[in-house]
Amino acid sequence: MKIELKGFERLQAAVKSDEEKEPNFYDYQDKLAWVVDRAKHYQEKTGIPYLEIIEKWEENRDYWYMNYYQDANQPLLTDENVCVFDTVDDFKKAVGQDGFYCPKCEGISKKPYECTCEKCDWKSYGLFRTMGKGVYIFIKSTMLGNEIFEPVKFRR
Ligand SMILES: [Zn+2]
Structure with a gap:
């Protein structure tokens, strides 16, 4: 069975929705770029594809991505x-x-x-x-x- 990767899409959608509601209030795109960068670092160190890493992070995220994604958590x-x-x-x-x-x-x-x-x-x-x-x-x-x-x- 092919694994469907919805995590990154879910995160992108959350970012887009916040940008529409409160544009220029936070550096949403910076955060998104940080997540991708960090996931790619995990890929480099573990061999796990970065989209699967983000999938897992998103599966476990139960609060706002702006607070969830940070050095202390990832x-x-x-x-x-x-x-x-x-x-x-x-x-x-x-x-x-x-x-x-x-x-x-x-x-x-x-x-x-x-x-x-x-x-x-x-x-x-x-x-x-x-x-x-x-x-x-x-x-x-x-x-x-x-x-x-x-x-x-x-x-x-
Ligand atoms: Zn103790």
Whole structure:
């Protein structure tokens, strides 16, 4: 079955509609160009066609594209705190059973997104995320990227 790529069209339509409603209010075209540039960077680093990358981003986008598309959500895969894995299994193997450092209480959490330490409920997807102490994981097989607490195994 041929995969239909509607994500980019959906994004273009959203940009067009905003431009008509509030012309010159935001740099809509700059944002669109940024998305394409960033998706092409992902293609270069992962071998996944950039339109499929945008498709996935659009599938997961549940708020305005002007806020959704930014370095914090789609970082360069060459950034220091970004790790790319082929599969979820590869990621799990790399992380092992050692847990993750919570950026808030600095304890070792059993979960990568929600601290499991006593009296701490910090979440990597909350307003302050991992306060710059986490890592961004991109899984090629699912085409999904997420910011998580730093795996204990990753720290030397
Ligand atoms: Zn904690």
